[in-house]
Amino acid sequence: MPEINRELGRRKRKDLLEQLTRSGIPCGEVLGLHEALTSKRATDAGLVTTQPHPEAGTVNVLAPPYRFDGERLPVRSAPPQLGEGTREVLQSLLGLSEEKLSQLKANGVV
Numbered sequence: 001m002p003e004i005n006r007e008l009g010r011r012k013r014k015d016l017l018e019q020l021t022r023s024g025i026p027c028g029e030v031l032g033l034h035e036a037l038t039s040k041r042a043t044d045a046g047l048v049t050t051q052p053h054p055e056a057g058t059v060n061v062l063a064p065p066y067r068f069d070g071e072r073l074p075v076r077s078a079p080p081q082l083g084e085g086t087r088e089v090l091q092s093l094l095g096l097s098e099e100k101l102s103q104l105k106a107n108g109v110v
Helices: 003-011 011-020 031-037 038-046 087-096 098-106
Strands: 049-054 056-063
Touching: 087 098
Parallel strands: none
Antiparallel strands: 049 056
C-alpha cells in the first residue's frame, strides 16, 4: 500500500482520471471538503450563502441541505459568536436570576 500511495502522490488527479478513463476503468472525481463547498455546483444550488459578521466582515454559512416544496430555507444570519446569547438562554430556558448568573460568571462557569 505505501508504494501505491507514493505513486498516486506523484501524479495530478486530472491526469490519473484521464488515464483511468482511457484504460476503461470506471472512475470519477471526489472533491475535498473545501473544493466541494467552493464549487460552482454548490454555489448554484444555494448550499453556501454569505452572511454579514460583526468581526469577520462576511462569513460563508451552509444552508439547510433539505428543501420544502422545492425551496431551500433561507439562512437568516451568521452563527453567533462564542458566548453570544448565553445570558438570555440561561434566563429564558433555565429561569436563572441575575444574581445566579453573576455568581456563575464570577466563578468562571459562563
